[in-house]
Amino acid sequence: MWQALYQELNPRGLQIVTVALDTGGAEVARPWIEAAKPEHPSLIDQAHLVDELFGIVNVPSGVWIDEDGTIVRPPETAHPAQPNYQNQQIPPGASEREVAQISAVRKLRTDAEAYVAALREWVDRGSASRFALAPEDVLRRSRPRPAGEAQAAAHFELGQHLHRMNRVDDAIHHFQEAYRLQPDNWTYKRQAWQLLEPGQNAMEVYGSDWLTDVQKIGAENYYPPVDW
């Protein structure tokens, strides 16, 4: 998905590194990576270290790092192009749920145009770009971490670890705790939903699923708009 932008901006000095936040590791990410044929580093973060290090709660999120290794924009909603799923049409005979799902997806705000325009400006102008933030603004805009959210991170890490040990029911308990402590962390819950066994249902196990939670906050708020 980022390959086209890499081709455009790498000659102008930009490196792109993509990281798959996937407890399932390389095997689940591989089909996407092989289809995208990236020439840039494309990494696998099986333990979700990047979410914890930077404070990422949904994907796709982008972080800008300058030549000196200084973060100049903290994690923000980052789309290189408008996703195809946003043009999805409601097929004839769609169920009520399918209609709701497609309508929600169409309402997501991705704003790729503004993201790419800002990125291009930073690539060309560097620290003179108004999009390169001062250190105090980078820190201030990163996510607060109150005690409950730190605890949620610990439960999520335990959940992943237990899942890898095949202690699936114990893992679910910790994913439930992570969800209870930080219900707006989409990374935790979407990952936990994906790890369900065939035949298990997110609503039954976690009392939530993507559509229900998106409808609760309003699909237009799912990807927080970037404050340029």
Next chain:
Amino acid sequence: MILETLEIDPAQLARRTGWEIKPEGACKGERCVPLPATGDQRTNARVLAGRLGMPLVHDEPSGLWCLGPEFGGRALVDVRAPDLVLPDIDGREFHLRSLRGSKVLLVAWASW
């Protein structure tokens, strides 16, 4: 950080959290937090969790513990990018630091 016992391996702690156990206490960058002067209390997860403001969560069935990230502040406490080391799909390790000298866009995505 997953723990099998409450005794912390200082090397693992440093790798995972950036906190190093030194004679003056637990230190990260310029900052040092005092620890008990001697003995195994210095590497006890409960003591460290209390002093550093980290949650310590237990999983009874497996006996495992998890020491979570520091709370009270923000996810980013330093604008210097951490030295992230992650593998690609073929297991080859990549160091984010190797791109020093270029602008970098780091993108998190997922298959889910």
